[in-house]
Amino acid sequence: MSCANSSGGLGAMARTAAAEPARRRPLPDWGAAMVLLAPMALFFGVSVLYPLADTVRLSFHELRGLGGASWVGLGNYAALAQDPVFLATLWRTLAFTLSVTAISVGIGWTVGLLCAFAPRQTAPFRLMIFATFGISEAVSGFIWIGIFRPDSSGLLNGLLGLAGLGELAQPWLGSPGTAMAALIAAASWSAVGLPLLLTFAAVQTIPKSVLEAAYIDGAKPLATMWHIMMPLSLPGVRVAVFINLVTALRAFDIIFVLTGGGPARSTETVGFFMYRVSMTEFNLGYGAATTVVLLLAVMAVSLPAVIQRTKGAR
Amino acid sequence: MPVTPPKWIIALVGAIGLLWIVPLIGVALTSLQTPEAIARGWWNLGNADFTLDAWTRVWTEYPIAASLWSSVKLTAIATVLTMLTAPAAAYAFHYLRFPLRRGTLILVINAFVLPQQVVIIPLFQLWRDMGLIGNVAAVIVPYVGLSYAWAVFLVKSFLEDFPKELIEAARIDGCGPVGTFFRIVLPNLVSPISACAILQFLWCWNSLLLPMLFLREDVPLTVMLARIAGQYDPNVNMQSAAAIVTAFVPLCVFILFQKQFAAGNQVSGGGKE
Amino acid sequence: MARVTLRNISKSYGQLEVIRDLSLDIEDGSFTVFVGPSGCGKSTLLRMIAGLEPITGGDLMIGGTRANDLDPVARGIAMVFQNYALYPHMTVEKNIAFSLKMAGYGRAEIARRVAEAAEVLQIGHLLGRRPANLSGGQRQRVAIGRAIVRDPAVFLFDEPLSNLDAELRVSMRSEIAQLHQRLTNTMIYVTHDQTEAMTMADRIVVLREGRIEQTGTPQELYEDPANAFVAGFIGSPRMNFLPARASGSALELPGGARLGCAGDGLPRELSLGIRPEAARPGREGGGLRLEMEVALVEYLGGTRYLHGHLADGTAMLIEARSAAGIRPGDRLPFTCPLEALRAFAPDGARLRSLSLLPAEPETA
Ligand SMILES: Nc1ncnc2c1ncn2[C@@H]1O[C@H](COP(=O)(O)OP(=O)(O)OP(=O)(O)O)[C@@H](O)[C@H]1O
Ligand SMILES: [Mg+2]
Numbered sequence: 001m002s003c004a005n006s007s008g009g010l011g012a013m014a015r016t017a018a019a020e021p022a023r024r025r026p027l028p029d030w031g032a033a034m035v036l037l038a039p040m041a042l043f044f045g046v047s048v049l050y051p052l053a054d055t056v057r058l059s060f061h062e063l064r065g066l067g068g069a070s071w072v073g074l075g076n077y078a079a080l081a082q083d084p085v086f087l088a089t090l091w092r093t094l095a096f097t098l099s100v101t102a103i104s105v106g107i108g109w110t111v112g113l114l115c116a117f118a119p120r121q122t123a124p125f126r127l128m129i130f131a132t133f134g135i136s137e138a139v140s141g142f143i144w145i146g147i148f149r150p151d152s153s154g155l156l157n158g159l160l161g162l163a164g165l166g167e168l169a170q171p172w173l174g175s176p177g178t179a180m181a182a183l184i185a186a187a188s189w190s191a192v193g194l195p196l197l198l199t200f201a202a203v204q205t206i207p208k209s210v211l212e213a214a215y216i217d218g219a220k221p222l223a224t225m226w227h228i229m230m231p232l233s234l235p236g237v238r239v240a241v242f243i244n245l246v247t248a249l250r251a252f253d254i255i256f257v258l259t260g261g262g263p264a265r266s267t268e269t270v271g272f273f274m275y276r277v278s279m280t281e282f283n284l285g286y287g288a289a290t291t292v293v294l295l296l297a298v299m300a301v302s303l304p305a306v307i308q309r310t311k312g313a314r
Numbered sequence: 315m316p317v318t319p320p321k322w323i324i325a326l327v328g329a330i331g332l333l334w335i336v337p338l339i340g341v342a343l344t345s346l347q348t349p350e351a352i353a354r355g356w357w358n359l360g361n362a363d364f365t366l367d368a369w370t371r372v373w374t375e376y377p378i379a380a381s382l383w384s385s386v387k388l389t390a391i392a393t394v395l396t397m398l399t400a401p402a403a404a405y406a407f408h409y410l411r412f413p414l415r416r417g418t419l420i421l422v423i424n425a426f427v428l429p430q431q432v433v434i435i436p437l438f439q440l441w442r443d444m445g446l447i448g449n450v451a452a453v454i455v456p457y458v459g460l461s462y463a464w465a466v467f468l469v470k471s472f473l474e475d476f477p478k479e480l481i482e483a484a485r486i487d488g489c490g491p492v493g494t495f496f497r498i499v500l501p502n503l504v505s506p507i508s509a510c511a512i513l514q515f516l517w518c519w520n521s522l523l524l525p526m527l528f529l530r531e532d533v534p535l536t537v538m539l540a541r542i543a544g545q546y547d548p549n550v551n552m553q554s555a556a557a558i559v560t561a562f563v564p565l566c567v568f569i570l571f572q573k574q575f576a577a578g579n580q581v582s583g584g585g586k587e
Numbered sequence: 588m589a590r591v592t593l594r595n596i597s598k599s600y601g602q603l604e605v606i607r608d609l610s611l612d613i614e615d616g617s618f619t620v621f622v623g624p625s626g627c628g629k630s631t632l633l634r635m636i637a638g639l640e641p642i643t644g645g646d647l648m649i650g651g652t653r654a655n656d657l658d659p660v661a662r663g664i665a666m667v668f669q670n671y672a673l674y675p676h677m678t679v680e681k682n683i684a685f686s687l688k689m690a691g692y693g694r695a696e697i698a699r700r701v702a703e704a705a706e707v708l709q710i711g712h713l714l715g716r717r718p719a720n721l722s723g724g725q726r727q728r729v730a731i732g733r734a735i736v737r738d739p740a741v742f743l744f745d746e747p748l749s750n751l752d753a754e755l756r757v758s759m760r761s762e763i764a765q766l767h768q769r770l771t772n773t774m775i776y777v778t779h780d781q782t783e784a785m786t787m788a789d790r791i792v793v794l795r796e797g798r799i800e801q802t803g804t805p806q807e808l809y810e811d812p813a814n815a816f817v818a819g820f821i822g823s824p825r826m827n828f829l830p831a832r833a834s835g836s837a838l839e840l841p842g843g844a845r846l847g848c849a850g851d852g853l854p855r856e857l858s859l860g861i862r863p864e865a866a867r868p869g870r871e872g873g874g875l876r877l878e879m880e881v882a883l884v885e886y887l888g889g890t891r892y893l894h895g896h897l898a899d900g901t902a903m904l905i906e907a908r909s910a911a912g913i914r915p916g917d918r919l920p921f922t923c924p925l926e927a928l929r930a931f932a933p934d935g936a937r938l939r940s941l942s943l944l945p946a947e948p949e950t951a
Contacts, residue, residue, distance in 0.1 A: 026490025026658065030412040035492055040403040040422075040462055043395070046440075047433055047459025048425050054436035107330070114327050118319030125331025127569065132334060134568025136520030138536040139561045142543045142553070143337045146344060151353070153550075155340060158355045189337070197576050221320055250429040253522040257540050274431050279527060284435055291431050302427045309467070313420050479672035482639050487686035487733075488660035497685075501676040 055295075058288035065282040076289035085265065086273065086290070092180070093269040093297075097248040099184045104191035105241055111192075112199025113225045113233065119204070126196065133193025141257030144186035148172035176266035179259050183267050187254055191247065195240035202236030203229050245301050250294065270294045345369065345554035352550050368551035375549070376542060376556055378535075385534035385563075388450060388525065389518040392457035396465050396514045397507050403462065404469035405495045409481060423470075426463035430523055433460070441528055452528035457518050465510045468578055472506040473499075509578035512571045519564045535560040589650030589663065589740035589773055590615045591636065596645035598631055598797075605631050606797040608645070613775065613790075618767045621777045622784040622820070623794035629777045630745055632794070636775065637666050637743050650740055660690070663740035667747045671730040673718035680705075680714040683732045690737075704736040707766075724755045731763070735770065744776040748783065760786060781821050785809070793817050815935040818860050824892060826860045827903050828931070833857060838943070842898035844877050846925075847944030857938060858931050863892065865927035866905035868913070873945060874924040879903045881917045893919065 027035070059076055061069040080086050111129065115122040132140070147155045150171035157169035172178045206229065214224045252271045255261060261268040261276060268276070271294060278287025299306070343356045351363035372378060406412075407419045433456050441452045476499070484494040522536045529537065539560045542553055568575060591613040598606035605628045613619045621629045634640040636647065638659035647654045654662045665686075673682050680701055687697045705711040708728045718726055727747060734742055744763075748756045764787050767774050778784055784791050785805045793800040793808065793816075801813040805821075812818035818826050831846075832839045833853045838846040840859070861875075870876070877897060885892040891907045905921055913919060925945070930938040 026488075027492060029410040029491060032491035032495075033406045033410045033412040033415075036402040036406040036410075036495060037418075039395075039399040040466070043399065043455060043459040044422060044425070044462050045459075047437065047456035048428060048462075050440070051433040051436040052428065054439075055432050058435060111327055111330055114323050117323050118327075121319060121324045122327045122331075125327045128331035129334045130572070131565060131569060132338075134516065134565045135561045136522070136536055136564065138520070138522045138540050139557050142539055142557045143341050145543065146340050146356075146550070146554070147337055153353045153355055155336070155355075155357065158357065189334070192334070197572075201576055221323065246427075250431065252431065253536075253540075256522065257543055271429065271431055275434070275523070278435050279438075284439075288435055291429075291435065294429055295427070295432055298429055299427045306424050306427065309423050310420050313416060313423060477670065477672065479668045479670055480674060482637075483666070483668060483672040483674070483733075484685075485639065486637060486659045486664065486666045488658075488689040489685070493689070498674055 055288045055291050058285055059292045061285045061288075063283075063285040063288075065284075069285065072285065076286050079286065080289055080293065089265075089268050089270055089273045090293075092267075093249065093271075096180070096184060096187070096251070096269050097245060100187045100191055100248040101241060101244045103184070103188040104244055105195045105237065107188075108192045108195025108197075108240065109199050109230075109233070109237055112196045113203060113229045115196075115200055116203040116206075116229060117221055126200065129196055130193045132190045133197070135190060137187075137190065137251075137253035138257050140186055140190040141254045144182070144189070144258055145173070147186075148182050150174055173259055174263055176264050179263060179267050183255065183259055186258055187248065187251065190254070191244050194243060195237060198236035198240045199233050202233040206232050242301070242305055246298055249298055249301060270297070341554045341557055345551050345558055347551060349548050349551060368549070368555045372552045372555040372559075375552055377538060378556060378559055381533060381535045381538040382559065384529075384532045385519055385536075388453055388457070388534055389515055391450070392454045392461075392518045393511050393514045395454070395458045396461045397511050399458070400462055400465035400510060401469045401500060401503050401507055402495060404466045404473060405499050407466065408470050408473040409494075409499075410491055419466075419470075422462050423467045424463065425460075426467075428460070428463075430456075430460070434523065434527055438527060447528060448530040448532075450529075450532075453521075453525050456524055457514075457521070461510075461514050461517070464578075465514065468510055468513075469503065469506045472503065476502070505574075505577075508571075509574045512567065512574045513578045515567060516564050516575070590648075591741060591773060591775070592646075592648040593632075593636075594646040594648070596632075596635065596647065597643050598628070598635060598640065599643045604797065606635075606643075609797070609799060610645075611792060611799065611802065613773060616771050616773055618764070618774045618776065618787060618789045619792060620784040620788035620790070621775065621792050621794055622779065622781055623800075624820070625779055627794045628797040629779070629794055633666075633743050633745055633775060633777050636662075636741070637664055638662050660686075664743055665734035665737050665739035665741075666743040666745070667727075667730045667734050669746040669749055671718070671726045671750075673726060673729055673733075675718055677717075678714065679710065679716055679718070679721070679729050679732075682718070682729060683714075683736050686733065686737050700736050704732045707735065707769075708732045723751050724759065727751060727759060731766070735766070738770075738772070740773065742772055742774040744774065746778055747776075748778075749780075756783075763787065782823060785821065791821075793820060812929065812937065814937055815858065815860065815931040818929055818931070818937075822862055824863050824904050824906075826862050826929075827901075827905075828858045828860055829897070829901055829903075830899075831857050831859050831930075840875070840877070841901050842878055844875060845946045846875060847946060848941055849944065850938070850941040853938065853941060854932050856933055857941075858933070860929040860931060861905075861923050862927065863904050863906040866921045866923050868893075868905070868907045868919055868921045870920050870922065872922045872924065874922055875928065876920065876922050876946075877903075878918055878920045879905070881913055881915055881919050883915055884913060895919070 058069065060071060060073055062072045062075065063069040115126055149157070150173070151157070154172070156172060160166060160169045170178065172182045210228065211224060214228050219227065250271045251269055252275060255267055255269065255272045259267040261272050270290060274287050274290040274294060277283050277290060340356060344352055345368050346364050346366070347356060348363045348365055348367065351358075351361070354361065403422070407415060437452070437456060441447045441449075446452045480498055481494060484498045489497060519534075520536060522540060525534050526537045526540065539556055542556060593609060593611040596606060596609045597604065609632070621632060623629055631640060635642050638654070638657060642655050649662050649664070674685065677685065683701050683704055684697045687700060701714070702711070705714060708731060710725065710728050710732060713721060713725055713729070718729065721729065730747070748759050751759060760783060776787065788805055790802060791805055791808055792802050795816055801808060801817045803811075808817055808821045812821065815828065819828070829840055833848060833855055836847055836849060838848045840846065879893075879895040879897055881893050881895040883894040885894070889908070891913075893905050893907055893913060896902050907913070925943045928943055930941045930943070932938055
């Protein structure tokens with residue numbers, strides 16, 4: 001820097017300079033917050049707060065199509081509690097949600113742990129499984145129609161025929177007994193990606209020395225998986241379980257494309273029931289009450305996440 | 315950790331991976347064969363009948379080009395709006411002090427519990443009354459509004475590790491809170507904003523329910539595919555080509571930006587849909 | 588150019604009071620250093636002057652006007668942060684120009700000022716680079732450039748050198764001191780390193796637990812500490828404290844050494860401070876005579892530090908310039924002139940009323 005020997009002087013320079021221009025006072029915090037939050041407030045208000053309030057309001061009304069709404073109190077909920085179709089839908093939703101989550105997390109977790117032993121060699125195969133997660137439910141639904149087609153152009157029936165089990169071939173999506181299983185298979189197929197991804201990411205953060213220590217202690221791969229990787233990958237898996245539960249609970253797209261809820265409503269879950277009642281039968285009050293039930297279910301599943309976020313909100 | 319990974323692991327994972335893409339191979343092969351060949355089974359490669367017929371006709375048989383444009387338009391606008399507004403909100407929540415700040419923040423970041431189904435009845439009525447059914451805004455507004463729960467959360471988590479001294483230095487340099495956001499914070503938010511953009515892009519492109527209900531003519535690819543898949547149509551090969559077109563863009567984005575996607579999902583935890 | 592006056596300043600975070608009732612006058616053009624152990628409130632005090640922390644109570648005057656509620660810019664201050672806080676997405680030039688741009692200066696004026704600041708700091712060749720591509724010392728210069736370009740009334744530094752390596756720290760220390768001589772703005776500098784404080788300051792403010800322990804020039808603090816805390820904090824290596832017992836007109840020290848003393852209201856137990864550099868190995872010279880057992884010899888080239896303990900186990904460290912051949916285990920007599928001794932009460936307060944006399948003849 002050698003200030004001493006360079007000529008002039010910064011202080012002198014600055015003081016001879018033009019007087020400081022007049023400046024605007026900056027906005028106070030609350031003013032700036034209003035400016036920055038306004039766009040979000042608009043979108044959030046219209047598409048979250050208003051619909052939420054209005055759905056709850058409607059659920060206490062009888063409203064069909066374009067007619068006027070009339071107050072029925074808890075009438076819609078009482079009707080739901082006695083509607084055998086809805087009650088069956090509730091159970092079906094539970095079965096669908098739990099099966100899809102269990103299957104997808106089970107497979108994704110196992111494969112994710114196995115991949116940790118050979119991260120490089122398994123990379124292309126991981127991508128194959130993972131890629132299905134980037135495919136929309138609508139496209140997945142369409143793709144799986146092709147697997148379950150009733151004639152011999154469906155892959156499943158075709159394979160059964162090749163294996164000499166032709167008599168087992170059947171219209172999978174056409175009979176109430178098998179359509180749900182088909183739906184679960186399709187939904188699980190696209191849901192495996194996330195648990196695989198999160199498990200693999202979690203095991204990648206385990207220090208290599210820990211795994212090497214286990215190897216030196218004589219642990220075989222399966223023992224290492226069971227005793228070390230499984231517990232250490234739990235945080236990632238927990239997130240995957242949560243996301244997959246919520247996704248399955250709200251499912252609509254894949255059901256709409258694959259089975260349309262049929263046959264004979266055998267694949268309707270609450271998320272689809274709500275759509276049919278309100279958007280095809282225009283029974284809006286009843287549909288709103290169904291939506292509130294769905295919302296409560298999602299909130300119950302999300303409770304730990306909600307608590308965590310609320311505590312962390314500073 | 316064995317020095318050379320056990321062979322059986324690679325074999326097992328490989329088998330599962332191959333099994334997983336069988337349905338994808340299925341659509342690809344279906345789109346390349348004649349309907350007659352498909353009826354014999356698309357896997358019967360011995361007497362297959364390959365043709366690019368479906369790929370040449372699909373563009374005229376179905377409104378693919380219009381739907382592709384619609385998907386691009388809806389997704390791009392909604393993604394850009396989220397990229398602009400969510401960071402501003404996250405910044406305000408993180409650095410500014412104003413009344414009801416914490417309450418509002420808790421409300422916004424917990425909105426992830428809302429299923430899409432909640433918005434459809436009220437918004438359907440609202441858009442109908444406003445004459446907005448069929449207007450792109452009818453879909454874009456909820457696309458953006460529903461993104462805040464995770465987008466604000468994601469950017470705010472990033473800001474938690476953002477050096478506080480930069481904000482203070484800007485204050486000392488005479489920069490007001492709005493200026494600090496645009497000049498100091500925003501240019502350094504590239505990584506969380508790109509994570510937001512990728513999540514929002516995939517979610518919007520892959521959405522079915524909202525555009526199906528709120529749009530009429532200019533529907534995006536997913537809605538078009540759902541419509542043609544529901545019809546009885548012997549042209550399975552063309553349907554398959556349409557499905558591939560629908561899945562192509564998000565699949566590429568997804569594979570290219572896996573890292574950001576993973577990071578985004580990990581942080582937002584709640585995920586979406 | 589401004590005088591900074593703090594009048595009964597206090598600061599609380601909720602229930603926790605970190606600065607209490609602190610008053611201080613910082614003269615125009617002075618280089619004032621706040622020094623004290625970690626957590627004593629130095630940064631908090633500086634940030635209150637900067638306008639980054641609200642002031643809980645009291646008045647802050649800058650250049651004669653009350654500044655409690657002014658924005659940082661209106662206060663006319665500039666600040667250099669410990670971790671530099673350079674804007675990572677801007678070039679060095681843009682970083683330095685930012686505050687001028689915010690103030691609404693014209694392009695030509697900004698360019699002229701940036702060029703001059705760059706010349707003073709010799710960072711002209713770095714102007715096009717991003718902070719990520721600079722070394723620690725270069726970043727430090729840019730951070731200083733960002734502060735000087737505005738010619739503020741008051742410069743604030745919060746431990747600006749603590750992220751640099753030892754050698755660079757020493758050279759930057761003298762550069763900042765020279766910069767002050769040249770710019771003559773008021774500078775307030777926070778550090779926990781007493782060497783930095785001693786070498787740079789016109790005035791040092793020693794803080795402990797949110798209170799001022801003593802204010803004065805480096806020499807005043809070194810030679811005339813107000814209490815045992817300041818005496819121990821200023822000076823390196825630390826001052827030695829020996830327990831002493833007053834009985835009548837005599838002072839008994841470890842190992843049977845005695846001194847005469849006079850003064851009223853003396854406590855029975857007190858402690859005597861001896862700076863390592865005041866002790867002289869050997870038996871020559873008058874004053875206090877003691878003997879230590881050497882445990883460790885630190886050889887530093889020009890000088891040696893001898894660590895050990897007195898007969899009663901009190902730890903002792905003395906500096907010896909010319910005592911070759913001393914080994915661990917040796918018993919080493921040393922003396923200390925009486926005027927170099929400082930006496931403190933058990934609560935740490937300086938006993939100024941005590942005057943020490945040579946030991947009386949053994950008989951008495
Ligand atoms: N935002 C805050 N909330 C609560 N307490 C705080 C806050 N900031 C500082 N403190 C407390 O105030 C006291 C003084 O802190 P300060 O940062 O001024 O110390 P310091 O002297 O600069 O220490 P160091 O040398 O470690 O930087 C500390 O006890 C610290 O814990
Ligand atoms: Mg500090």
